[in-house]
Amino acid sequence: MQNESITPREEEEMRLLVVLEQVGKRMRKELALLGDRREDVVGFRQEFWDDVRMNFSDSTEVGETWSSIMQQVELLAERERSHKVASEAVERLTKQFDSPYFARIDFAEQGSGPEVIYIGRSSLVGEDGDTFYVYDWRAPISSLFYDHEPGPAAYRIPDGEMKGELLLKRQFVIRGGQLKHMFDTSETVGDEILQAVLSEGSDTSMKSIVATIQKEQNGIIRDEKHKLLVVQGAAGSGKTSAALQRVAYLLYRFRETLGPDQIILFSPNPVFKGYISRVLPDLGEANMRQMTFRELIEARLGRRYEVEDLFAQTEALAAAEGTPEGEARERSVRYKGSEHFFITVERYLKRLEQEGVRFRPLRFRAMTIASAAEISEQFYGIRASDGFGTRAATVRRWLLERIRQWVDSQIGEAWVEEAAELVDGEDIQRAYVDVRRRGGFHDEAFDDEEQMGERLRRRVAEDAVAPLVKAVKSYRFIDAVAIYRELFESRSLFASCSPDGKLPQGWEWMLQRIEDTIGRKTMDHEDATPLMYISEAMEGFRKVEGDIQYVFVDEAQDYSPFQAAYLRRRYPRARLTVLGDFNQAIYVQSQESGGFGGWTRLMSPEVTSVLRLTTSYRSTEEIVEYTKGILAPEDAASITPFHRSGESPIVVACDDGGRLGERIALDIEEMLGRGYGTIGVITKTAHETGNAVALLKERLPDEVPVTLITGGAAELPKGVSVLPSYLAKGIEFDAVLVWDASEARYGKEKDRKLLYTVCTRALHVLRIYYTGEVSSWLPRQGG
Numbered sequence: 001m002q003n004e005s006i007t008p009r010e011e012e013e014m015r016l017l018v019v020l021e022q023v024g025k026r027m028r029k030e031l032a033l034l035g036d037r038r039e040d041v042v043g044f045r046q047e048f049w050d051d052v053r054m055n056f057s058d059s060t061e062v063g064e065t066w067s068s069i070m071q072q073v074e075l076l077a078e079r080e081r082s083h084k085v086a087s088e089a090v091e092r093l094t095k096q097f098d099s100p101y102f103a104r105i106d107f108a109e110q111g112s113g114p115e116v117i118y119i120g121r122s123s124l125v126g127e128d129g130d131t132f133y134v135y136d137w138r139a140p141i142s143s144l145f146y147d148h149e150p151g152p153a154a155y156r157i158p159d160g161e162m163k164g165e166l167l168l169k170r171q172f173v174i175r176g177g178q179l180k181h182m183f184d185t186s187e188t189v190g191d192e193i194l195q196a197v198l199s200e201g202s203d204t205s206m207k208s209i210v211a212t213i214q215k216e217q218n219g220i221i222r223d224e225k226h227k228l229l230v231v232q233g234a235a236g237s238g239k240t241s242a243a244l245q246r247v248a249y250l251l252y253r254f255r256e257t258l259g260p261d262q263i264i265l266f267s268p269n270p271v272f273k274g275y276i277s278r279v280l281p282d283l284g285e286a287n288m289r290q291m292t293f294r295e296l297i298e299a300r301l302g303r304r305y306e307v308e309d310l311f312a313q314t315e316a317l318a319a320a321e322g323t324p325e326g327e328a329r330e331r332s333v334r335y336k337g338s339e340h341f342f343i344t345v346e347r348y349l350k351r352l353e354q355e356g357v358r359f360r361p362l363r364f365r366a367m368t369i370a371s372a373a374e375i376s377e378q379f380y381g382i383r384a385s386d387g388f389g390t391r392a393a394t395v396r397r398w399l400l401e402r403i404r405q406w407v408d409s410q411i412g413e414a415w416v417e418e419a420a421e422l423v424d425g426e427d428i429q430r431a432y433v434d435v436r437r438r439g440g441f442h443d444e445a446f447d448d449e450e451q452m453g454e455r456l457r458r459r460v461a462e463d464a465v466a467p468l469v470k471a472v473k474s475y476r477f478i479d480a481v482a483i484y485r486e487l488f489e490s491r492s493l494f495a496s497c498s499p500d501g502k503l504p505q506g507w508e509w510m511l512q513r514i515e516d517t518i519g520r521k522t523m524d525h526e527d528a529t530p531l532m533y534i535s536e537a538m539e540g541f542r543k544v545e546g547d548i549q550y551v552f553v554d555e556a557q558d559y560s561p562f563q564a565a566y567l568r569r570r571y572p573r574a575r576l577t578v579l580g581d582f583n584q585a586i587y588v589q590s591q592e593s594g595g596f597g598g599w600t601r602l603m604s605p606e607v608t609s610v611l612r613l614t615t616s617y618r619s620t621e622e623i624v625e626y627t628k629g630i631l632a633p634e635d636a637a638s639i640t641p642f643h644r645s646g647e648s649p650i651v652v653a654c655d656d657g658g659r660l661g662e663r664i665a666l667d668i669e670e671m672l673g674r675g676y677g678t679i680g681v682i683t684k685t686a687h688e689t690g691n692a693v694a695l696l697k698e699r700l701p702d703e704v705p706v707t708l709i710t711g712g713a714a715e716l717p718k719g720v721s722v723l724p725s726y727l728a729k730g731i732e733f734d735a736v737l738v739w740d741a742s743e744a745r746y747g748k749e750k751d752r753k754l755l756y757t758v759c760t761r762a763l764h765v766l767r768i769y770y771t772g773e774v775s776s777w778l779p780r781q782g783g
């Protein structure tokens with residue numbers, strides 16, 4: 001019975017106490033468990049070596065020692081595993097102690113009375129196992145909170161829909177176990193809690209948005225129907241946030257079958273990787289795998305080539321702009337990222353099934369173990385229908401056997417004898433252990449010495465060919481680079497593979513460029529993905545990660561259609577969630593496709609969903625309206641700001657670079673004085689950052705931290721960060737100060753989106769500085 005004199009707030013405060021008491025009880029239990037086990041583990045570690053019987057006096061003893069160590073390691077791992085389970089629970093409960101839930105809904109299913117549901121980051125069930133004090137935000141019923149206003153409502157259940165009426169929707173801010181605020185949605189205009197959250201300062205890492213997920217975002221988070229989800233969202237519309245909440249949702253929804261290592265997220269750069277790494281742990285989930293496309297390239301090609309990265313490519317294109325060389329390169333970058341080229345390569349691969357695969361001969365010193373022609377004969381001797389994978393694997397086995405036979409044939413050869421003379425004690429020891437393992441060195445064995453000699457020689461020969469074995473095992477006998485070059489070296493071959501039978505414009509230039517770069521063991525960024533694709537296809541995509549169930553691609557507008565198609569092949573069984581903003585397509589390689597074409601056509605329309613997010617949550621209304629003015633009106637039309645007001649953007653004219661630095665330094669001090677924790681000074685290229693840092697350090701007091709962010713940095717620090725535009729992708733700052741937005745720096749058509757990307761990183765303050773003439777992309781009203 002509700003007491004008339006109790007206000008809803010008092011009622012909620014009492015209920016909070018009940019929940020906290022439950023959390024406390026659980027916590028005590030878990031802590032006791034943890035305490036027991038911790039002592040266990042610490043003590044055990046100390047005893048670890050005492051219990052191991054250490055004896056290396058002979059091989060039998062070594063074996064004994066080894067197994068005794070392994071036994072202890074197994075035991076320790078076992079104990080640490082259960083210890084981890086307990087500490088995860090303690091961690092979760094600690095968070096629940098701080099803030100056990102953030103929402104309440106009262107829902108009456110059709111034909112029954114209202115049920116009161118509290119929603120939090122994780123669930124809390126009473127000791128009876130029946131009382132749900134708090135529901136996890138990912139439970140089916142919780143979606144009512146995100147999707148509906150009070151009134152008729154429904155939520156999805158595994159076998160249909162549960163309909164009813166939402167009677168109350170209440171939001172709470174609970175911190176440190178205290179009820180700070182509560183609002184009923186029906187009582188307030190707009191979303192007070194979202195307002196409050198967005199007005200806070202930004203941090204050096206991204207936050208979870210669990211308490212304020214918006215309806216359109218919830219649609220992305222909970223989609224289970226589509227194999228390909230493509231999200232076009234305005235800058236700051238919560239694409240990355242929704243993606244991470246979706247990962248957490250999927251891990252919960254499919255917890256029996258899906259682990260974090262079966263989810264992979266492609267991030268734009270290492271800075272961004274660090275930036276988002278705290279969201280999932282904050283939601284109580286382990287992080288998924290994160291990768292940059294660059295890492296894929298490095299893993300495959302980096303050992304043998306110095307591969308240019310996307311940023312270096314961008315800067316090289318910028319530097320050569322306007323020259324014939326620059327134009328030719330740009331054309332080549334666009335072409336090699338295109339679907340046309342992907343189809344050409346696919347058709348080339350088809351041809352290679354019949355003929356043309358280039359192999360490297362297997363040689364040891366001047367001796368040929370298997371010639372390229374022999375390898376080719378083996379390869380093409382296997383049915384084409386078996387596919388590249390089976391054929392390459394069969395040839396690999398054949399080559400390994402061939403090496404083994406060759407080693408046998410070499411035991412008596414002079415070079416082996418000579419090398420055996422030179423071996424050191426350790427090798428002799430190993431040969432001894434070998435012979436012994438085979439039952440030698442007992443009374444009846446008269447030929448032990450001879451055996452030892454033979455073992456030694458064999459070992460010497462095996463050691464000598466070890467690099468060859470390794471190369472064969474990693475399929476180095478397939479010469480992917482020669483295969484790729486061949487496509488450009490033969491005009492008729494290229495034309496016959498090209499879908500329209502034509503050579504691309506600038507084909508001769510591309511051929512010459514490949515010769516120049518690859519000959520020097522360097523590689524242009526635009527050649528890396530096609531080469532990687534050919535190389536992996538030739539091995540039958542043996543390294544494809546069939547295990548990966550979900551692939552997320554953030555900042556998807558930066559990928560070329562070729563890269564999109566390649567990723568689809570690489571993760572053949574995965575469902576794809578692709579998020580991007582065509583207004584932020586800043587790289588030449590993806591401009592051809594309008595930023596998205598490559599993705600939306602990857603799968604059939606029935607399994608594809610293309611969604612839009614148009615409300616921008618990051619920046620104040622003033623900043624959103626201002627930055628919309630940078631874009632072409634048709635591109636900006638649908639972007640709407642969330643109603644949060646702040647300072648209008650300011651454009652500041654400076655006489656020269658020195659003055660510009662001076663003015664920015666002054667403004668930095670002002671921003672710090674106003675309590676802004678993260679300030680981003682964003683330059684166009686990496687080239688300018690060094691100069692900017694030097695100027696700022698000179699003018700700012702020593703205690704103001706100024707950090708230069710480079711491509712390799714993985715942490716975003718507090719204070720002032722100086723970084724080039726492309727590293728600012730996806731991240732945000734309380735205040736953004738744009739370094740030199742002059743017409744000279746941002747005057748070209750392709751600078752428009754770059755300037756937009758840079759300016760939309762700002763949460764509260766945007767100031768733009770320039771020397772000379774101001775970029776004509778900036779709206780006039782700002783100054």
Ligand SMILES: Nc1ncnc2c1ncn2[C@@H]1O[C@H](COP(=O)(O)OP(=O)(O)OP(=O)(O)O)[C@@H](O)[C@H]1O
Nearest residue numbers: 209212213214235236237238239240241617618730
């Ligand atoms: N529902 C929400 N509740 C609270 N904050 C939100 C919500 N959606 C987005 N935000 C905030 O808006 C900001 C931008 O979000 P996010 O970085 O996910 O956007 P994005 O679309 O990936 O942006 P961009 O494309 O510009 O990199 C973040 O600070 C995020 O916390």
